[in-house]
Amino acid sequence: MxxxxxxxxxxxxxxxxxxxxxxxxxxxxxxxxxxxxxxxxxxxxxxxAPVEEADAKMLKQIEVDEAGLKRQFKIGGWVRNMSGRTLTKELIFxxxxxxxxxxxxxxxxxxxxxxxxxxxxxxxxxxxxxxxxxxxxxxxxxxxxxREFHDIEIIEIASAPYAKSSPTSTVARAAIETTAEIYGEPPVVYPLDPASGPVGAVCGVNLPPTPVVSFGIAYAGSNPHGPNENIRLSDFIQGIKYFGRVIDRLAHISRDDFKERNTIEAFLPITR
CATH class of the missing domain: 3.30.70.360 (Alpha-Beta Plaits)
Structure with a gap:
């Protein structure tokens, strides 16, 4: 503006x-x-839009480290004194x-x-x-x-639509199912990423949108978009391994789904 x-x-x-x-x-x-x-x-x-029922269920699995983040950010509290489920929902949706x-x-x-x-x-x-x-x-x-602010200019520098996929999509399944192999525990699945990137421009512009999953290698002290943005080398190496497992699993899921579709088609009765 x-x-x-x-x-x-x-x-x-x-x-x-x-x-x-x-x-x-x-x-x-x-x-x-x-x-x-x-x-x-x-x-x-x-x-x-209101939060869908499936997304609301996923929100219940997400916990924001309120005390730890307030110490890290050096703030006294959250906007509107939000906490708990209300805070999590506001962060994501x-x-x-x-x-x-x-x-x-x-x-x-x-x-x-x-x-x-x-x-x-x-x-x-x-x-x-x-x-x-x-x-x-x-x-x-x-x-x-x-409000009579006709003189205020609006200059659009860049934009992209949001991108949102089902956790049951092929690419999401590949990411979810391989997490424990690399990190030793199941993932916490966010129904929508509160951050942004080129995902919306690439996957959100299609009708229907292209399924997409997002994951990264940051840790609590990475401070993205702030001073001294950083990652740890060990996380970087682990992230490479995880990405490889996701690609491998994606290929297996795609192959299995293809076989299943062909099997179903083979058993369909022929009518005249």
Whole structure:
């Protein structure tokens, strides 16, 4: 999102009579998410699909290490004081609107009395069923216009639909059935990944969507997208072994399913 004021940064002595795009932008942003962290874009939440019964069952198997994560993040609590099942459901099936960064005026060290000529904020939305990138942009534009923020520009940098597959799909079965061989215990299956990547762009755009499963080699201290993002070499090696087992199992499942289909077809009665 971007707002403009004067054609260049000015001395802040003009702040009382020249429009300040920084104030304009933060005022617009304040209408998008409430102080409690609820997305308040008009009509947004009516498009969020209820959690399916099968997904709700999987959610019961997932536990968030609330105390450990709060220590790691150095935070006092979660948004809206959520905990337990409510917190887990919000993490996995709650859509997000995050201000990733704001740029305007003078932000370097030292004092400089500046009235910005431009302000911009980078937002990301993490999608859940039945939201789409096109719908988000449409709703956001209508929401801003309804509040007389016609001058706020929306610039779409990148987008991808969400991707979601059944745990009974061939590729998911291959991943689930081989986990214990490498890691010594069964997997915790997330019905939807709260993170993002190219999966949606590759698998979520097809109708029907291409089945997909996601797994990785991070550990609790990997700090993805943050300072000192890292993985451990032992996890990397183990991940290579796991990936190999998944591919091998995928081939076996595909072969067995093919044989089963042919057997069923062979026993079908011939009618005239």
């Amino acid at each position: 971007r707002a403009y004021g004067a054609n260049t940064d000015l001395h802040s002595k003009w702040g009382g009579i020249v429009p300040n795009p920084a104030w304009r932008l933060v005022q617009a942003l304040a209408t998008i998410v409430s102080p409690k962290g609820v997305i308040t874009i008009d009509g947004f939440n009516t498009h969020v 709650g859509p997000t609107c995050t201000i990733c960064g704001i740029q305007t005026g003078h932000t370097d060290a030292g004092a400089k009395t500046v009235l910005p000529g431009m302000a911009r904020a980078r937002l990301d939305f993490r999608l859940v069923p039945d939201l789409s990138p096109e719908l988000i942009v449409k709703l956001l534009r209508a929401h801003l216009d309804a």
